[in-house]
Amino acid sequence: MPWLSIRRWRRRILLVGTALLAGFIAIVFAIGAEIVIDTHRSMMQVSPWLSLLIAPAGFAFLAWIAQRFFPGTQGSGIPQAIAASLVDDPRVRHKLLSLRLAIAKVVLTLGGLLAGGSVGREGPTVQVGASVMHMLAGRKTRWIASSRDLIVAGSGAGIAAAFNTPLGGIMFAIEEMCRHRPFRANSTTLIAVIFAGLMSLGVLGNYTYFGRTPSSLTWPAGLWPLLMCGAAGGVLGGLFSRLLIASSRGLPGSIGQFARVRPIAFAAACGLGTALVGLATGGLTYGTGYAESKAALEGVADLPAYFLIAKMLVIWLAFLSRIPAGIFAPALAVGAGLGADLALILPGEQSSTILVLGMVAFLAGMTQTPITSFVIVMEMTANHEMLLPLMATAVVAHGFSKSVAPIPLYHALSFAALRHAESQARDESPRPPPRAVAPER
Template sequence: MVSLAQVLWKIPLAFFGMLAGASIGREGPSVQVGAAVMLAWGDFWKRRGLQLRGFHANELIAAGAAGGLAAAFNAPLAGVIFAIEELGRGTVLRWQRLVLIGVLAAGFLVVAVQGNNPYFGTFGGAALAHGMLWWVLICAALNGALGGIFARLLGKGPAAMAPASWRAWIRAHPIWTAFAMGVALALIGLATAGSVYGTGYGAAADLLSGETQHALPAGFGLAKLAATVASYWAGIPGGIFTPALTTGAGIGHHIWELAGEGVDQRVLVLVSMAAFLAAATQAPLTASVVVMEMTGSQPMLFWLLVGSLLASGVSRQFCPQPFYHLAAGRFRRQAIVEAGRAARAGTSAP
């Protein structure tokens, strides 16, 4: 999964996937390419008898992956938190200074090239004067439930979620499954005037600014969720961070529509973005810091943390295992099955 030759294909494949309208983000390939580059760099020196002191495979992969996330979102601190909270979960990582320096270096290089500009622009809202806690609880509960369902759908895959009589056919015909998911994505796009295609950056940025230039269709948040699931099930390489943030923004907009004009839309959208991402990944610290850095909303960090922690707890009721570890388990099982087939083919050969 972190072979440099293999992951370099992710870049053009993700590009063409986004060009075709898939609901994917660029952070997934960035994370994987970063991990592969760092691992290849370590192997390069190891083959020449100059193994990097204090760096083992786990540390190199973690530093590269977190650096990829920091570069994708122009969020150095989020990269560090991602490495500690998500990549360090279930593995033994020795967090020496060199690992953190490597993560920060990637983020600060992006800042030097692109400037210290938040990905979504600077957030202009402020905490609500009355009832802020209640709105955070509502956003956390709803996004936690939907984010948990979202993570479960992605982690289990189409075969596991289909009726039992269809599962063997789906596993045996991945191309036709991808075709069916593409048709489903196209139909969702037609029903929503194309608003679910791509990362959804424009829609999320408009909702955060409180000035939606183009009216979003009814049920945009749920439609974006379905489009992302269809894109993932089709096997298109891409990340889920940005689509998850856009889905959360859409859900926050729906909550605001029910709440009425007396509540600042921007606040509900911001909290919902962090809450849905936390529910999808079960990494509340990463979700809070990612949203804070991407929106320049440092004064709202406390409420982002509250919403993310609560949403992550709700999500576990629907998907007990974190999505990335659930997906990793699927990849490991698939690799074992393929290795077994290769071994049987080798023994049966004359």
């Protein structure tokens, strides 16, 4: 009988096992991130001035390791997954996704957090999930799913396990990973996301990333905060996206030449800048920004007015240094800072409500994925009453972002990652031996 087919059940077991492995690595990554963030915080309690040594040395070491031994690990990880889904050459894909790169990505990103960099683990988790699922793309297992479907499924599983947002993982796979081609509704993505989420649920429990924030908007007065957050987040996110895209092509003038000629020294300079900003803000800008954002959402602490600009600056410095670093979670912290600033001129609404709107607005403006943004923020705050306001804010932010940044951030970066991987594959391809030339008589 068809349902007793050994081959079919072997296919399902392989797919489920790989999805569980991707979820397990994401969980280990999350636990490791908490440990190294606490370790860095303990070092800063001993002496805040230690950051002037730790950050430059850490950035320089990570940049050297990534450039020398793991050239596919620089940056977020989302552009690498997108680039791998756009190419058919397995040699090029291997330069972007592999188990070796996945393990290195985890270790190096944890090193960035230990050094105090404003980096996130969510983007790297996408590359990890895509790399793990791509292991099934060999000749003997190609009947499980196509390579593209496996990469898309692994990317969605990475988001689901990193944020504990299964719906957000599915929407990320559809909206971001399949931007240039139609999404084929199949069971591969659903199985990967579901079982990666179940692994997270089984180990970490049923938690929400930012806890539960029972905030809501009053109507019709709540229309103005929605429009203000959407417009401000869309413009600011779009401009920041353009800054990152332009920076990925190189800085102008003598600074850009210094970055090209001496990239390790330039990474150390970026680490020094990160340390100086951290000292100036009392340590608010170190790490992902998760703790600061959660405290502001819960009303335990307030975000100062300068947090928005300071956090964007340290994210930019980590991006310039070309260390393995995600920007997804730090972008949520920037959005929280935006909401905190807007709440100062909107005293009639709850500050936590404006913070949530600011988070979804900046994320949607920076990534230009409005559906993914409001679904992820809704799941992270466990607040379904804010569904329609979050949805409307994301749509408004997306519209304003498109007016200032016509090319989405991750896809602009993916084209550069693809060109670099293709260049590496060509350089390593075997060259034909030179033809023998008969000597002249």
